Amino acid sequence: MQTRVVGAPVPRKEGVAKLTGQARYIDDLSLPGMIFGATVRSSIARGAIEEVRFGEGIPWHEFTIVTAKDIPGRNVVALILNDQPCLADGFVNHPEEPILLLAHPDRHVLASAVAAVKITYKASPSVHTIEESERRDVIIWGEDNIFKSFRMEKGDVDQAWKDAAWIVEGEYHTGAQEQLYIEPNGVIAQAGLDGSLTVWGSMQCPFYMHKALVAITGLPPENVRVIQSETGGAFGGKEEYPSILAGHAALLAMKSGRPVKMIYDRMEDMAATTKRHPSRTRHRTAVSADGKLLAAEIEFVTDGGAYATLSSTVLSRGTIHAGGPYNWPNIRVTSKSYATNTPPHGAFRGFGAPQSLFAMERHMDVVAKTIGMAPDEFRRRNLLRQGMSTATNQVIRDPIVMDKMLERALELTDYHAKTSRFAEQNTKSSQKKGLGIAAFLHGSGFTGSGERYLNSLVGVEATATGGLRVLVSSTEFGQGTNTILCQIAAETLGLEYEDVCIAQVDTSTCPNSGPTVASRTAMIIGKIVQTAALQMKQTLIESGLLQPTGGRAEFLAACQAYRKQFGELKSYSRYEAAPNIFWNDETYSGEAYPAYAWAVYVAEVTVDTLTYSVTLDDFVALQEIGKVLHPVLAGGQIEGGVAQAIGYALYEKVIWKDGRMINNQMTNYIMPTAVDLPPIRVYFEEVPYQYGPYGAKGIGELPMDGPAPAILNAVAQATGVEFHSIPLLPEDIFRGLTAQPERPPEPLEVALAAKGSQ
Amino acid sequence: MNTNMASRQEVSFTVNGEPHTVSVFPMERLLDVLRNELGLTGAKEGCGEGECGSCSVLMNGELVNSCLVPVLQAQGATLCTIEGLAGENSLHPIQQAFLKCGGAQCGICTPGMVMATVQLLRRHPSPTLEQVREGLGGNLCRCTGYSRIFNAVLEAAGQQT
């Protein structure tokens, strides 16, 4: 289908504002009479608060002070299980847990005031790793330290081992990762004497924040208003966390009677807010004599931190993606999310899938090596094809082009020729080179019945100045929400891109189109924008003001005529599930996602055996995403995601001490700079998804899933040493290359003999 | 609280061609003076430690991290910020190139990135990709992976990408 606006590289809607310094982020905003807030936080991992003393030398009478006792509503951060308090009340469960809040007109006095609050604790034993939590020597949450568990099965795994020519095991680890949006978290809250509350801030999900504020304040929902300010990066780190900050600012605003601004500095943001869930995955894989996957037993475990927050949903996505893009006749995934005494881990681009897909794709290479098959051939033999069913028994009805992308990736990277050449060169050089492949998929939208539950609502309205305005709660934070939704509306109605604008996200005037997460905005919300637009056109036709054959000028004139006659022209449309989406939460089977994006990535690395550092020489990213709505934005999403995932693989290590991140500064939490990244070559395939706008599927999180395993696979090819954990730092490579070579997995006869003797 | 060590004093400099005199504590950060005294909020605080470059401005033609400059040291300086770049009715070629090439996503690093590009292209009007990387090495971007920023810089330099 030929499109005019969709698919064209139109300028970013808010681009000029961003480029001229006119875009207003939360710390650029001020209100008259505004004062500043700060948070006093726990310095221990777990224990009772014994005493809070306000130290000497601070004019405390000038401060507004808020504790848990001041919370008018419920002391809870409303999310899923509601186990997390807004302010600690007598007991803390993680370092940096918020205990009390201070506000003062002079921003500069806050740091010394915070330091002057002396809190004594009676420490309790605390838990800091998955293994410690599993041992249950200390129970820190619920009955058994487990936030959530899943069991997902297909076929009959237990029967499959006997048919295996090989059984290969592996264990894989991923560390925490900081989202590191360049704009730290911040909000401004203003409480009115009329019982109203308005909060502006840097955020992804205004209605999540709204729900949380209603719970904390006890105010009627219609009295609470949340407005998104220009947001400087989010990546999931501003999905749920801002609700906490908003609650704090709201409490200070209500108590002081003044607007309150709270902005985290980088050190606080890194130490106190959410990170990607660390994980451990254990694989046991049965393979047939001709290299076909017969069965997988996968155990996938995450560290959720001190409160449940989003751990259940992260675990869910990780579980569903654990088997990768392969055809598994039999598969069992058991997964658990464990509590530890660390600031709760949370949403970060990929949301569980980067963790379990890292393990799967790394394991595919380990298995390939064990059975003596080339990594590309092993994948080729086992990729899902149209008509086959996934690990959740979802039949993939649309064409899959993984084969084609695999071939193309190998061509683009000169994979086979280079692999041979490197093997030879590596024997004679201190610079070891290698290539690595990752094949993967990413489900767009909320899992299972999630989209039905969200029941998203979208509006379009005719503006007074003769154009169209899109009304959604979907937020822009760099990914291009504003631009693509305006493109879709314009394309649908035969308008120009310049005719369409999008409203600032404001819960009092925008419908709830759900959170801006889960790679759902283009595919799900974009579709509803289309239907809302078509509905508006239908309204105009039915009113007699527009002929069905009318073009742009007629349409815009009809809008004005309608407005003149009726005052306003607004059209709302709700989410409608595509047909044949059935999901069973009990058995964890069925259509897990309405659509998947598919990808093959290849990394080429040089491992310098003098310094043990890894340089990426080339990176090729191929993905099938339904429809490229905007070539520059889509390319930008992939490149940015790949860069973040390169950081995940090779640079970004969170160093923990007693549950606290101690490298919480940009100087010692290392993200890649302009000098560290290779050219990232991006290619798109399009298999239009029938229920996506112009065929589009989601792409925001996909690029996070592939680079880390591709890179580690390349490092294994380059060095001959297998690494199974990320981040993989030079120090780790040094240890691996100078230690004893790992024992290769046992051949089957030995394993079966051992089994027989059990 | 500790007793005040200093009193406010007058510091004068030009910003985007306009003279200003502010009454400030000498150790106020230039970043805060630009944002809070002059309302020029284009320069951002991303880290407060001179690592991210989102606060960078030109001081006497040189790129500096304004979060690390005590305002007293800007006495008599000629400052350029993002707000001074565009013309009356048109974008600066660097801004134009960033817009065309997708060099800005969330936009928070963009003012600093653009100012770094201004200095880079003054020193190297036809930079190699290597020089572009080095010139922007102190400006962190979390969104783009840098490729399209490089394209924008080379485009602005009048080269084909």
Add this chain to the structure above:
Amino acid sequence: MRAHPAEYDLIAPGKLTAVLKLLSDEPGVWMPIAGGTELMVQYSAGRLGARKLVSLWGLPELRHIETAADEVLIGAACTYTDLKDHPVIAREFPLLAQAAAWTGSIANQNRGTLGGNIVNASPAADSLPALLVYEAELLLASTRGTRRVAYAGFHTGYKQTLLAADEIISAIALRPQFASYHSYSRKVGTRNAQAIAKLCLAALGRVENNKIEDVRLAIGSMAVTPLRLRRTEEVLLGGTAGQALIADARKALEAEVAPIDDIRSSAAYRLHVAGNLLQEFVEGLFA
């Protein structure tokens, strides 16, 4: 920002003599600040102990490079950009020019000064090993006059220096006598740009008749101060090409340094990689 600007005083007398008089009248009270790339980070984090600062930024007496036939004098307030851009530095002291290009970012190079880097005395500073192998001298100025000290003895312990309470470094003196030397420097950081060194090796060597005639080695981040590796040099002096020499030199290196495990890296990694860099240098010397 965790400091209150009202609690700090900063003055800029604008002339070196006025600064020195201040330091003499009130020793230990006023902390000199040049480009601020170190002190302002501490300040912002609420960790700057000094409450009174005196600015050296841009003082013409301190920001100049004088080149004479037998000596180059680098004013202590020269920035890294000044060093990078200066043709004589690039030609005669390439290790210093290279280190300047490695330090921080463009914005930090425009403000960071060589004098400031020396006085801050971080064992990880990129330019200090180069100054050691070039056998720099420091000019220390006060109202009592100017004295010269060999840079080699300037650091007396972790972040401790010979600087008296009323003194500042006014210049760094280098003798351009290394044109015929093979020079090598390598920094191993956490990433390719804007990274604090995990270790940094600077080396000069000269081979004649297949024997090492002269060699100078200095390393950063391997001890509490930047370190001149004199014992390793002794082992190398007079040596000929071959694995035996390299093995002996590596052993001497390991005995001379004291790397630690810290937030950036491990002692074992630093030690081993230092040996690798040394090997790379020696092999390059004979190539």
